[in-house]
Every structure is written in structure tokens, then in C-alpha cells.
Amino acid sequence: MIQIHDLYKSFGSIAVLNGVNFSIPNGNTMCIIGKSGCGKSVLIKHVVGLLTPDKGRVIVDGNHVGEMGYKDLFELRRKIGFVFQGSALFDSYNVFENIILGLYEHGLRDQGKLISEAQKVLSSVGLLPDLAESDSAAFRNEWTILKDKKPSDLSGGMRKRVGVARALVGSPKYILYDEPSTGLDPVTSEQIDLLIGDLAKKLNVTSIVITHDMFSVDRVADSVVMLNEGRVQFEGTPGEMKKSSDIIVQEFLDRYN
Numbered sequence: 001m002i003q004i005h006d007l008y009k010s011f012g013s014i015a016v017l018n019g020v021n022f023s024i025p026n027g028n029t030m031c032i033i034g035k036s037g038c039g040k041s042v043l044i045k046h047v048v049g050l051l052t053p054d055k056g057r058v059i060v061d062g063n064h065v066g067e068m069g070y071k072d073l074f075e076l077r078r079k080i081g082f083v084f085q086g087s088a089l090f091d092s093y094n095v096f097e098n099i100i101l102g103l104y105e106h107g108l109r110d111q112g113k114l115i116s117e118a119q120k121v122l123s124s125v126g127l128l129p130d131l132a133e134s135d136s137a138a139f140r141n142e143w144t145i146l147k148d149k150k151p152s153d154l155s156g157g158m159r160k161r162v163g164v165a166r167a168l169v170g171s172p173k174y175i176l177y178d179e180p181s182t183g184l185d186p187v188t189s190e191q192i193d194l195l196i197g198d199l200a201k202k203l204n205v206t207s208i209v210i211t212h213d214m215f216s217v218d219r220v221a222d223s224v225v226m227l228n229e230g231r232v233q234f235e236g237t238p239g240e241m242k243k244s245s246d247i248i249v250q251e252f253l254d255r256y257n
Contacts, residue, residue, distance in 0.1 A: 001026055002047060002174065002206065007056035009042055016042050018230030019056070024223075026173075029200045029207040031217045031238075034227035035252070040210045041085075043227070044176045047208070048080050049073045060174075081167030081205075085179040087159045089151040089166075095122075096147035099166050119143060121165040124203075125195060127158065157188035164195065168203075175199070177209045181216055193219040214257050217241075226252065 002024040009017040016039040024030050032040050045051045046058045049065050058065040060076060068076060089098050099118040123131045127146060133139045151159055160180065167175055177196065181189035197220045200207050209220060217224060217238055224241050226234040226249060234241055234249050241249060 001059075001061065002208070003057075003059040004043070004046075005057040005059065007043070007046065007058065008054045009039070009046070009051065010054055016230055017053075020227070020230070020232055022225050022232055022235050024206060024208065026206050027200075027204055028222045029197070029209065029220055030223045030225060031209045031211055031221040032225050032227065033212055033214075033217065033252070033256075034233075036212070038227040039230055040227060041178055044178065044208055044210060047174075047176060048077055048082060078170055079173045081169070081172040081175040083160075083163050083167045083175065083177045083180055085182055087151075087163035089159060089162060091151055094148050094150055095154075095162055098151070098162060099169060102166070102169055117169055118147070118165075121168040122146065122162075124168055124199065125161040125165045127161050127165065155188075156184055157191060160184065160188075160192055161195065164192075164199070168199070171203070172205065174206045174208070177207065177211075179210055179212075181211065181213050186215075189213065189216065190219070196220045212256055214253065228252075 004020050004022050007017050007020040020043065032043065034040055042051065046053055047060065047065065049068060052066045063072070063076065065073070065076065090101070093101070096118050099121060100114045103114060103117060119128060119134060120131055122128045128142055129139050154162065180192050180196065184192065193216050196207065196209065199205065209216065211217065221238050224234065224236060224238055225232055226241070228248055234244060234246060242253065244250065
């Protein structure tokens with residue numbers, strides 16, 4: 001479980017988070033929404049320890065992230081997959097190298113195991129056939145073509161899927177998505193949303209999705225938190241949000257629906 005307790009964060013004189021409180025049960029897919037600059041991305045960076053709070057606590061599986069030492073933080077991050085806005089693939093690396101980079105940095109050098117993990121996660125996101133077909137000529141052919149492609153050779157949707165596949169390496173317990181549909185056309189955006197929902201069910205992972213796309217919220221969210229001026233303006237289900245009488249919530253829905 002991820003728990004956020006009275007979280008505050010400022011950058012200079014600019015207060016971004018002003019006492020945020022909520023929790024995410026295991027297996028839940030939560031969308032965090034709000035206007036640009038409301039602190040969504042800042043919030044999830046606290047979950048992985050990329051930022052430390054000025055005040056308050058982020059608790060992951062009973063551990064206070066802000067008080068973790070380097071070794072414990074390293075182990076925590078192995079349980080968390082992070083899908084960056086824009087995918088953040090390395091242009092000079094091919095698909096295979098982008099996928100296994102984290103494993104290689106963690107000391108895994110066995111080429112067979114690296115290939116096996118890459119094939120598994122690429123199959124999970126639909127870029128390769130089902131792993132059960134890995135001995136087939138068709139699977140081997142598609143793998144041979146895909147693994148050597150550079151990010152510039154891929155469509156926007158494929159780059160996003162490779163970014164998701166990289167986040168799945170090591171079978172994480174949590175996956176954090178930062179604006180996963182940004183820059184995608186409506187059809188591809190829907191495909192990525194369906195992928196997020198499918199992975200949540202198939203892998204039983206807990207997911208946090210940062211987004212301002214209400215169509216994505218409807219497709220993937222079990223629960224929603226809306227941030228406004230650094231605080232939680234709304235917390236509940238997508239259905240409850242649509243019925244909310246809160247003027248600020250309704251103004252947001254009118255703008256982004």
C-alpha cells in the first residue's frame with residue numbers, strides 16, 4: 001500500500017504541495033488529475049524518493065520513503081516501475097538495450113536471462129507474440145527485427161509501449177505512469193489506456209496514472225484524486241466525481257471532457 005500523509009513541498013517561494021493526504025490500496029489503479037502545475041508529477045517523484053518532502057510522509061509497504069538510506073531506497077525502486085512522460089528512451093540505444101538497461105546496471109550480465117526478460121515484457125505490452133510462441137519462427141523473426149530498432153524507428157505508440165515494457169522489467173509491484181497519453185492521437189491513446197488496464201488485471205499491480213485526460217480516467221481508474229492548489233480537492237470513484245457538486249471539480253470536468 002502507498003500512503004501519503006500531510007505532504008508539503010515548496011520550491012523557493014512557490015508552494016506546490018500543501019498538505020496532501022490519501023492512500024492507494026494494493027491492486028488499485030488510481031488516476032491523479034488536476035491542472036498543469038498543480039503538483040501531480042512532484043507528488044509521484046516523492047513516491048520513488050526522487051524528491052524529499054518539506055513536511056509529511058510517504059509510506060510504501062510500511063516504510064517511510066523520506067527516511068530511507070541509499071541501500072533501502074535502491075531496493076524500494078526495484079519494486080516500482082516508472083513510465084516517464086514522453087517515454088524517455090535513450091536515442092542511441094536500440095529497443096533491447098533500452099529494455100535491459102536497469103538489469104544491466106543492477107549487475108545482471110547473463111545474456112540469456114537478459115533476452116528472456118526483454119522478450120517477456122515486450123510480449124506483455126503486445127510488441128511481440130505471446131511468449132508461449134517463443135520457439136516459433138514467427139516469434140524469432142519479430143524479435144530479431146524489433147530488438148535492433150532505435151526509438152527513431154518507432155511510432156509514438158510503439159515508443160510508449162517500449163517505455164511501459166521497460167517499467168515492467170523485474171515484475172514490479174507498483175507502476176507509476178506520468179501522462180502516458182501525452183502527444184498521442186486519440187486511437188493510440190485509447191490503446192495505451194487499454195494496455196494499462198490489461199496489465200493491472202493480468203499482473204495484479206498497483207498503478208498510479210498522472211493525467212488530465214478524462215477519457216483515460218474513465219477507461220482505467222478504480223479511484224481518482226484531484227489536486228487543486230496543492231491540496232486534495234476530490235477523492236473517490238470516477239462515477240462519484242461526475243456526480244460531485246463541487247464547483248471546482250465541475251469546472252475541471254467541463255474543461256477537460
